[in-house]
Amino acid sequence: MFDYTSRYYNLETAKLTMPDDRIVAYVKRRFLPQGKNMLLLEEISVTQGDRLDQITGRILGDPLQFWRVCDANNAMNPIDLTAEIGQKIRVPIPQV
Numbered sequence: 001m002f003d004y005t006s007r008y009y010n011l012e013t014a015k016l017t018m019p020d021d022r023i024v025a026y027v028k029r030r031f032l033p034q035g036k037n038m039l040l041l042e043e044i045s046v047t048q049g050d051r052l053d054q055i056t057g058r059i060l061g062d063p064l065q066f067w068r069v070c071d072a073n074n075a076m077n078p079i080d081l082t083a084e085i086g087q088k089i090r091v092p093i094p095q096v
Helices: 052-060 063-072
Strands: 013-017 023-027 040-045 088-092
Touching (some): 040 052, 052 088, 063 088
Antiparallel strands (some): 013 023
16 A cells, blocks of 8 residues: 555554445554664754755655654654754664
8 A cells, every 4th residue: 555665554454334334444543663762874963954855865865754764753743853953863774
């Protein structure tokens, strides 16, 4: 259902039978991992103009993998990670 690089790739799916007997398939809830337990590839300091998609594009080779960096830093909002110059960001080793 999802590409192997998606944050939803390994999630379980379920089915729900609606009152009109339609069956709706859905992906079960994703719980955030503990960022401190993720293997670290690199730790960087935010510089002027940094954006998370640019950082992940440069380091991981894919700007769409920004969610991995969010997970490693226990961040729900990607913008929070680059809001402060000099802030340290953990970039994890990608896991499938």
